[in-house]
Amino acid sequence: MESFIPLFVILPLAAAFLIPIVGKFVSGFQMTLSNLVFLFLAAAGVWFLFDSNTEAVSYTVGGWEPVNGIPIAIYLVADGLSLIMLAIINTMAFLSGFYAISYLKQYTAPDNFYALLCLMVAGMNGVVLTGDLFNLYVFLEIAVIASYALVAFGTGKEELEASFKYQVLGGIASLLILFGVAMVYWKTRTLNIADAATLLKHSHDRTFHLFVQLLFITGFGLKGALIPFHAWLPDAHSSAPSPISAMLSGVLIKAIGIYCMIRIFFNMFILTEEFAVILTTLGALSMVLGALIAMVQNDMKRMFAYSSISQVGYIITGIGMGMIILARKGDQGIAALAIGGGLFHMINHAVFKGLLFLNAGAVEYENRTRNLDELGDLSTVMPVTYGTSLTASLSVSGIPPFNGFFSKLIIIIAAIQGHFYLLAALAVVVSIITLGYFLKFQKQAFFNVSRFFNKLKIKEVPFTMCFSMIVLAILCLVLSLLVFPGPRDLILTPAVEAVMNVKEYSTIITGI
């Protein structure tokens, strides 16, 4: 497995730069190559996830051995958390790429689209694998710069405005992250996350810690669109091409926002209670306000974008509660439950929000509009889109037996056991609000008879789009199995262990 790790970066990167050369001469090359690469990586990612024999491993780029116990190479680390992220990223990339084969017929320049998508996947794979702070920043920039270009892919007025807004706020975020990395380097003289963790443990400069943590939370909060930093997300996610919206909402904000936050705050800094409270508050705020704003949207992709903010709030709330309990040295079991619930919801959100954006793309593909007031009565003419979107809507609203129910349930149980009664109540209320606005979406898009449109022209979307949607809908059901002890121990428990057990993470890298 070890020698396979760099392939996650090499293959999409090679594909991204082969496409502009060979794609000029061979038609259809871009789709074939990128989808084959994504399929291979998705299979590899899922296989690593289920291969229970593999311990967390690290890969030394360049073969530089540690000198006097100080790691000098760039390390690629694949522990439970990274493996989950890798499986999500590459599976969603394959399904979005496959969906895009038909969807892209509305656009020109498929070469650019697939090259940028490959670049974005390479960047995200790098972010979740790297064990080095500066390397993390570089891969993060690769991923977001590709995503700026992809948001503007339609080159209409709205798309360009959204992309510009995204670039300005993303640029500020990158600057803050780079500043934070520089501060850590200045203090510890190392960029290796595990090495920095050991050195930071011995420094008692509280002001420094708080300052750097605030830099990181602002930077990664902007990337992950927590609520005071969310302004770019609704525009960017709603005006991108739909497969890209699915990637952005389903994967990108998790890989470069939530994952980085978890990795840095749990594995590098010492957990402090005041900071954990800040994070949890931001999470709860996103959860509530995101849902309230989503309720009044009439553009379906904007509604889903605000819903993403709300669901990210759930994930951060779960993880933040775990952080508070750990910082107070409370019950480890409850902390593990809260963090596990957050991570479980992260996996589920990737699946159902990806599916919802693909559904929105399918509806837009046939009707040329995203406005819910102008749509209606699609349930008979687009049965696959209707069925899959119903699955996703029920899943995101937390209706059993779909996966969203179980992850929300775990978060709520953890909140009650940890005596966060307000958070538990908020989580339940927001879940009901979510059900409310997704019922509105279902009613207006699929049942309401609209006077605006001509039903005869509308038919079901092509095969590749249907295929991706059906696979994701099945995953919505199958992922519920993660709640049972067998699959949970295989997939979720190693990730929670990796987050909570700081020592293990540094042992993988430094070998001490």
Added chain:
Amino acid sequence: MQGMSIIVKKVAQLLSGLIFMYGIYIITHGHLTPGGGFAGGAILAGSLILLVLAFGSDVMRLQKREAGSSIMESAAILGFLLLAVAAIIAGAGIFFYNYLPKGQLFHLVSAGVIPLYNIMVGIEVAAALFTIFLALVIYKEELKQ
């Protein structure tokens, strides 16, 4: 784009060769002195941009050049990646392993693969900056028409 007067053209012709050579010097001495692929590549692109500015060119020819330099850019990155991947075969399965003999300290041919990486980065940066410049010129010309 209009060309400039004969004095500017002649001086640009004379200078651009020197600038190009200086860029190559910076790239090839990247492992010994400050500079390297990125800085040298920017100088290379500068000499090409100087020529385009002095001589001017019609849009059709510029578009052909842009296609060429954009292919060059992708090829250089692929070359860089190939060098790194070749290390997996040559260096006992380690990505980015420095598999060539290291040579003698402070000699031009030393440091194993690093000068080769520098050359690839140099080509890539030169091609990328030149492509960006050409894309902007073509965009402006097309707006005029």
